[in-house]
Amino acid sequence: MVLSDPVTKIKNIGGEREKLLASLNIHTVGDLLEYFPRSYDDRSSVTTISRLAEGEDNTFIARAVSDAKVMRIKKLTVTKLLLGDGTGNIEAVWYNQPYMKNALKDGQDYIFTGRVNKKYSRLQVDSPEFEAVNPDGQPVSGGRIVPVYSTVKRLSQKVLRRLIKTVLEDTELLCGEFLPTDTVNKYKLCSRSFAINNIHFPTDDESFFKARHRLVFEELFLLQIKLLQLKGTVQAKPASVVIKALDYEPLTERLAFPLTGAQRRAVNDICADFSSGSVMNRLIQGDVGCGKTAVAMTAAYIAVKNGYQTALMAPTDVLALQHYKSFCNIFGELGIRCSLLTSSLKKKEKQAVYADIENGDTDIIIGTHALIQAAVRFKRLGLVITDEQHRFGVRQRSVLTEKGDNPHALVMTATPIPRTLALILYGDLDISVIDELPPGREHIDTFAVHTSYYPRVYGFIRRQIEEEGRQAYIVCSAIEENEKTELRAVEEYTAQLTDGAFKGLNVAMLHGKMKPDLKQEIMDGFAAGKIDVLVSTTVIEVGINVPNATVMLIENAERFGLSALHQLRGRVGRGGGKSFCILVSETKNKVALERLKTMCSTNDGFVISEKDLSLRGPGDFFGTRQHGLPEMKIANLYKDIDILKLVQQASTELYRRDPELELPCNAALRKKIEDIFENGSEKICL
Ligand code: ADP
Ligand code: MG
Numbered sequence: 001m002v003l004s005d006p007v008t009k010i011k012n013i014g015g016e017r018e019k020l021l022a023s024l025n026i027h028t029v030g031d032l033l034e035y036f037p038r039s040y041d042d043r044s045s046v047t048t049i050s051r052l053a054e055g056e057d058n059t060f061i062a063r064a065v066s067d068a069k070v071m072r073i074k075k076l077t078v079t080k081l082l083l084g085d086g087t088g089n090i091e092a093v094w095y096n097q098p099y100m101k102n103a104l105k106d107g108q109d110y111i112f113t114g115r116v117n118k119k120y121s122r123l124q125v126d127s128p129e130f131e132a133v134n135p136d137g138q139p140v141s142g143g144r145i146v147p148v149y150s151t152v153k154r155l156s157q158k159v160l161r162r163l164i165k166t167v168l169e170d171t172e173l174l175c176g177e178f179l180p181t182d183t184v185n186k187y188k189l190c191s192r193s194f195a196i197n198n199i200h201f202p203t204d205d206e207s208f209f210k211a212r213h214r215l216v217f218e219e220l221f222l223l224q225i226k227l228l229q230l231k232g233t234v235q236a237k238p239a240s241v242v243i244k245a246l247d248y249e250p251l252t253e254r255l256a257f258p259l260t261g262a263q264r265r266a267v268n269d270i271c272a273d274f275s276s277g278s279v280m281n282r283l284i285q286g287d288v289g290c291g292k293t294a295v296a297m298t299a300a301y302i303a304v305k306n307g308y309q310t311a312l313m314a315p316t317d318v319l320a321l322q323h324y325k326s327f328c329n330i331f332g333e334l335g336i337r338c339s340l341l342t343s344s345l346k347k348k349e350k351q352a353v354y355a356d357i358e359n360g361d362t363d364i365i366i367g368t369h370a371l372i373q374a375a376v377r378f379k380r381l382g383l384v385i386t387d388e389q390h391r392f393g394v395r396q397r398s399v400l401t402e403k404g405d406n407p408h409a410l411v412m413t414a415t416p417i418p419r420t421l422a423l424i425l426y427g428d429l430d431i432s433v434i435d436e437l438p439p440g441r442e443h444i445d446t447f448a449v450h451t452s453y454y455p456r457v458y459g460f461i462r463r464q465i466e467e468e469g470r471q472a473y474i475v476c477s478a479i480e481e482n483e484k485t486e487l488r489a490v491e492e493y494t495a496q497l498t499d500g501a502f503k504g505l506n507v508a509m510l511h512g513k514m515k516p517d518l519k520q521e522i523m524d525g526f527a528a529g530k531i532d533v534l535v536s537t538t539v540i541e542v543g544i545n546v547p548n549a550t551v552m553l554i555e556n557a558e559r560f561g562l563s564a565l566h567q568l569r570g571r572v573g574r575g576g577g578k579s580f581c582i583l584v585s586e587t588k589n590k591v592a593l594e595r596l597k598t599m600c601s602t603n604d605g606f607v608i609s610e611k612d613l614s615l616r617g618p619g620d621f622f623g624t625r626q627h628g629l630p631e632m633k634i635a636n637l638y639k640d641i642d643i644l645k646l647v648q649q650a651s652t653e654l655y656r657r658d659p660e661l662e663l664p665c666n667a668a669l670r671k672k673i674e675d676i677f678e679n680g681s682e683k684i685c686l
Contacts, residue, residue: 006028064106140201271302320342354376445578473533473553475555510535512537552572581599
């Protein structure tokens with residue numbers, strides 16, 4: 001057998017099983033070997049019947065001591081069998097598995113694992129898994145650490161374990177090494193054969209950790225080499241942008257607040273990058289509301305003071321506009337010029353902005369994707385900032401960067417992109433985490449309610465507005481992801497509220513299809529406190545900052561993912577006082593309910609994104625697909641940062657020596673990479 005053989009080459013696989021395996025994406029012998037366990041059950045301690053622990057899973061060796069009895073109780077078939085091992089007897093019970101009657105051979109020992117419970121003052125073991133104990137050959141389901149796989153109903157754990165064990169026993173050839181010997185030695189990796197064997201059937205904890213370490217290393221290494229080949233660079237570029245003056249006090253003095261410690265640390269990191277002689281490539285990661293804008297302003301100020309232009313790209317018109325206004329506010333009196341460039345500008349206005357950018361008549365250019373149009377040419381672009389980076393592709397960021405001569409780059413995001421993923425994607429990207437919110441922020445109380453609560457909810461919002469002088473957001477979405485229906489939903493709802501629950505209050509609406517002037521007018525009105533309730537689509541999802549707003553009501557909350565909900569909620573609790581988030585939903589969907597529960601239980605963006613990851617399940621591993629990377633089979637992008645660091649070192653060394661993997665010692669590696677990324681199903685699209 002070789003790895004590329006179809007699974008049907010394996011004994012006992014054909015027809016039905018082949019189909020079941022295919023449904024798990026296992027087509028070849030190699031696929032089966034790389035179908036790693038989801039978890040493990042430690043069944044290594046084997047007990048006797050006299051010592052069974054009630055209420056727990058137990059593993060013991062026994063044989064049948066009487067014939068099985070099959071009873072029918074209403075629609076249930078109950079099969080009972082008395083087991084004994086010389087220390088005592090216990091009854092095993094199976095439900096709706098009448099074939100258990102003849103499943104055990106007389107006089108044969110089996111190893112059983114199952115939950116032991118007390119029924120009518122006697123112990124019984126419920127639906128135990130069992131496997132014959134033979135003098136030749138180790139059991140796979142008991143008496144050891146046992147793998148647990150993600151599987152489908154008709155393909156049992158036991159069968160899957162047996163199949164994998166068969167392949168493992170068949171030949172060691174299967175696990176041929178493809179990592180270069182130097183790498184294996186230098187990084188003290190165990191052999192591939194050891195790793196594959198022990199990832200499925202670990203002999204002990206230590207072997208398991210060694211095996212996993214090796215396999216995570218291998219998976220990340222292959223990806224990293226491929227990415228290096230795609231990107232073609234490893235060296236940090238020397239900076240051509242020269243930044244000497246680092247005094248940013250004049251800027252921070254103009255802010256309405258002192259920077260928090262975390263903001264200051266981020267700014268210090270940026271200053272260190274500016275003076276390092278290499279190009280800055282820094283990710284500022286911080287939860288919604290932590291104050292990333294002030295950090296961006298500081299960086300922009302320094303760049304401008306050193307004679308360079310700064311471009312700030314935001315994902316939506318509304319956010320670009322908001323940034324433009326707050327930048328004008330701060331920079332205007334410092335004699336620094338800001339411009340706005342979005343696709344909704346009139347042709348003439350655009351032309352004028354293009355000219356200003358090209359002639360150097362403007363210093364800070366804030367805009368949307370419009371910034372990456374070919375017509376935009378900078379005079380001296382020194383710094384590129386992307387806000388809400390997760391909304392952009394890697395390509396878009398580099399197109400903007402290419403408009404300058406190696407400008408510094410700062411990217412900002414509230415999504416806690418795992419450090420590993422950031423490193424994989426951006427390679428030399430450094431990360432500053434803003435792990436502190438500005439003082440005085442209070443917990444945002446979050447409630448999930450049924451539509452029958454509308455009267456109370458509306459009453460509450462009205463009191464917030466009339467008695468506390470606050471403002472509220474209401475976010476609605478349409479059933480279909482369709483702009484027309486979404487628009488109608490907002491229009492109808494606004495009309496309904498204006499004449500109904502919020503009669504006498506100032507209700508306005510905002511959606512993406514509005515004329516830019518009108519959008520601006522509404523946003524200004526809301527920011528100035530003239531509008532009490534803003535009914536909107538998710539255009540307000542990212543970045544919008546109106547601290548006096550303290551209520552966020554989200555309609556049909558089940559339609560949003562966790563990160564969108566967290567972003568939306570982040571529009572309140574921005575320093576204006578006690579804030580509330582109300583999630584309205586009638587859903588009965590389990591996963592959706594779980595999302596709502598998560599939102600009610602925590603405000604912490606990191607906790608939320610981990611939950612998001614677990615709810616999405618392995619098929620949609622956080623961010624990798626979204627970022628154009630293949631799914632990880634074993635590496636955990638949250639936890640394997642230490643291994644990734646080794647991998648980056650190792651892959652860079654190798655890439656420098658033999659970028660195209662032409663040396664004979666790298667031939668096996670080259671073939672493996674071709675197999676998975678070029679001929680196989682894994683695709684990378686950056
Ligand atoms: P985000 O990180 O989500 O982009 P913003 O930059 O929009 O957050 O800031 C959120 C709010 O916090 C704004 O109203 C801003 O003025 C305020 N803010 C930022 N930094 C501080 C600070 N150090 N002290 C007090 N308020 C701050
Ligand atoms: Mg922001």
